Amino acid sequence: xxxxxxxxxxxxxxxxxxxxxxxxxxxxxxxxxxxxxxxxxxxxxxxxxxxxxxxxxxxxxxxxxxxxxxxxxxxxxxxxxxxxxxxxxxxxxxxxxxxxxxxxxxxxxxxxxxxxxxxxxxxxxxxxxxxxxxxxxxxxxxxxxxxxxxxxxxxxxxxxxxxxxxxxxxxxxxxxxxxxxxxxxxxxxxxxxxxxxxxxxxxxxxxxxxxxxxxxxxxxxxxxxxxxxxxxxxxxxxxxxxxxxxxxxxxxxxxxxxxxxxxxxxxxxxxxxxxxxxxxxxxxxxxxxxxxxxxxxxxxxxxxxxxxxxxxxxxxxxxxxxxxxxxxxxxxxxxxxxxxxxxxxxxxxxxxxxxxxxxxxxxxxxxxxxxxxxxxxxxxxxxxxxxxxxxxxxxxxxxxxxxxxxxxxxxxxxxxxxxxxxxxxxxxxxxxxxxxxxxxxxxxxxxxxxxxxxxxxxxxxxxxxxxxxxxxxxxxxxxxxxxxxxxxxxxxxxxxxxxxxxxxxxxxxxxxxxxxxxxxxxxxxxxxxxxxxxxxxxxxxxxxxxxxxxxxxxxxxxxxxxxxxxxxxxxxxxx
Numbered sequence: 001x002x003x004x005x006x007x008x009x010x011x012x013x014x015x016x017x018x019x020x021x022x023x024x025x026x027x028x029x030x031x032x033x034x035x036x037x038x039x040x041x042x043x044x045x046x047x048x049x050x051x052x053x054x055x056x057x058x059x060x061x062x063x064x065x066x067x068x069x070x071x072x073x074x075x076x077x078x079x080x081x082x083x084x085x086x087x088x089x090x091x092x093x094x095x096x097x098x099x100x101x102x103x104x105x106x107x108x109x110x111x112x113x114x115x116x117x118x119x120x121x122x123x124x125x126x127x128x129x130x131x132x133x134x135x136x137x138x139x140x141x142x143x144x145x146x147x148x149x150x151x152x153x154x155x156x157x158x159x160x161x162x163x164x165x166x167x168x169x170x171x172x173x174x175x176x177x178x179x180x181x182x183x184x185x186x187x188x189x190x191x192x193x194x195x196x197x198x199x200x201x202x203x204x205x206x207x208x209x210x211x212x213x214x215x216x217x218x219x220x221x222x223x224x225x226x227x228x229x230x231x232x233x234x235x236x237x238x239x240x241x242x243x244x245x246x247x248x249x250x251x252x253x254x255x256x257x258x259x260x261x262x263x264x265x266x267x268x269x270x271x272x273x274x275x276x277x278x279x280x281x282x283x284x285x286x287x288x289x290x291x292x293x294x295x296x297x298x299x300x301x302x303x304x305x306x307x308x309x310x311x312x313x314x315x316x317x318x319x320x321x322x323x324x325x326x327x328x329x330x331x332x333x334x335x336x337x338x339x340x341x342x343x344x345x346x347x348x349x350x351x352x353x354x355x356x357x358x359x360x361x362x363x364x365x366x367x368x369x370x371x372x373x374x375x376x377x378x379x380x381x382x383x384x385x386x387x388x389x390x391x392x393x394x395x396x397x398x399x400x401x402x403x404x405x406x407x408x409x410x411x412x413x414x415x416x417x418x419x420x421x422x423x424x425x426x427x428x429x430x431x432x433x434x435x436x437x438x439x440x441x442x443x444x445x446x447x448x449x450x451x452x453x454x455x456x457x458x459x460x461x462x463x464x465x466x467x468x469x470x471x472x473x474x475x476x477x478x479x480x481x482x483x484x485x486x487x488x489x490x491x492x493x494x495x496x497x498x499x500x501x502x503x504x505x506x507x508x509x510x511x512x513x514x515x516x517x518x519x520x521x522x523x524x525x526x527x528x529x530x531x532x533x534x535x536x537x538x539x540x541x542x543x544x545x546x547x548x549x550x551x552x553x554x555x556x557x558x559x560x561x562x563x564x565x566x567x568x569x570x571x572x573x574x575x
Contacts, residue, residue, distance in 0.1 A: 123341025
């Protein structure tokens with residue numbers, strides 16, 4: 001048996017040899033128009049073989065470059081890695097160009113859809129019956145739908161060629177095609193594993209890395225989800241106890257949380273809600289697994305996490321509408337924004353085979369989530385094509401590259417202990433924990449200084465002189481949601497007066513508003529929601545914290561959308 005350090009060296013050597021073989025042909029960048037249009041961006045494709053070991057199918061990787069403003073830009077690009085696995089990073093190019101606007105003073109921003117996602121030979125298939133809202137609240141990974149997905153995708157794709165090695169080689173091919181000397185890496189969640197995979201295989205081509213929500217070697221999804229969810233939930237409820245308003249509203253919420261799970265173990269909850277897609281009233285069943293997974297997902301961001309005590313309390317009182325609305329919106333969003341074929345190809349190879357199913361079931365038995373996710377993913381992986389992953393892949397490695405690592409204190413999926421494990425691999429790294437934060441720090445007050453630290457880190461490619469303590473002392477979470485305003489009644493003509501299409505120039509967005517019986521349906525890109533009237537012109541977004549709202553002007557010529565932690569978005573009605 002190799003020692004841990006020797007095993008890691010052996011794996012690194014094997015990967016470097018594979019990397020050298022992968023660079024035999026010089027890749028090229030083929031420009032094409034950006035779709036949708038993105039001002040100032042360069043869009044195109046880089047063709048790579050699906051199987052680098054044998055000639056055959058070629059894949060066109062979707063590439064977007066936001067060029068630096070400098071006349072003499074740096075020879076490195078900040079390169080973004082999507083999460084999931086199964087998220088297409090190029091979809092976030094417009095957002096990142098705004099968020100990392102200061103970086104553009106010196107260097108390009110580079111987005112490459114991972115093979116199997118977005119515009120890079122997508123591995124997508126429907127896991128839900130879109131005509132049946134209940135299907136979104138049933139199994140997380142429905143076995144029959146997964147089997148159909150595998151059969152459909154395998155007709156054209158070799159599903160065993162979409163793993164960590166292929167991704168690293170693809171990023172290297174893009175780097176060569178665009179002529180960058182090195183890359184500055186940027187990854188969140190699974191994207192941290194992907195970025196570290198590239199760093200391990202091409203260490204000489206990395207200048208620095210910023211990693212948020214760490215998935216280091218040894219992290220096996222979803223093995224620790226249940227325990228880490230319970231720890232995050234305990235933290236949220238602890239903060240609720242310390243908050244006078246939350247404690248007054250929900251003085252016994254810890255007991256209520258346990259009791260809801262016990263009840264759902266015996267009998268599913270039932271909720272009647274308006275379906276945002278059809279506008280029709282539907283009756284939905286909520287199982288223990290769906291309830292627990294929805295609470296877990298709510299804790300991925302701070303604004304939603306601050307609604308968790310309220311949602312638990314409503315469920316304890318028998319009202320499952322808040323959790324049903326949230327679950328339906330979240331599962332629909334995941335269906336539209338995740339490429340499930342890639343998710344399964346990666347997790348069925350890199351994670352699930354290394355999980356001791358019996359031990360995980362025993363360890364998770366007393367948690368809220370139980371073995372729901374472990375069992376569901378193990379079942380989904382039966383028969384899915386896999387690729388070999390050496391055991392050493394999950395062992396730590398060492399790199400002297402400067403790395404900035406950030407964890408959220410109340411992250412339910414990649415809590416700080418995983419960040420600490422990753423930080424041990426990087427002697428030139430800095431790891432800090434954002435108080436109150438979840439799987440990221442969006443929607444919180446006082447976090448602009450964290451972005452400033454990131455910009456400074458990329459400028460100097462060093463953690464030297466970076467002191468997050470003064471910044472973190474000013475970070476504040478949103479207030480807890482203790483009540484949701486009861487909707488008022490508006491007649492159909494009052495609602496139809498507000499219906500129409502509203503647009504904004506910067507950013508280029510279109511919001512469609514439809515009148516329903518007693519509510520409005522709002523569609524903004526992939527986001528569709530029911531909004532209930534609080535006043536004749538102000539509407540709350542169902543399934544979202546009260547701070548999410550849309551407000552029409554008295555003459556209905558403009559609408560303002562408000563979201564915690566973001567500036568108001570104003571759209572004008574199209575004539």
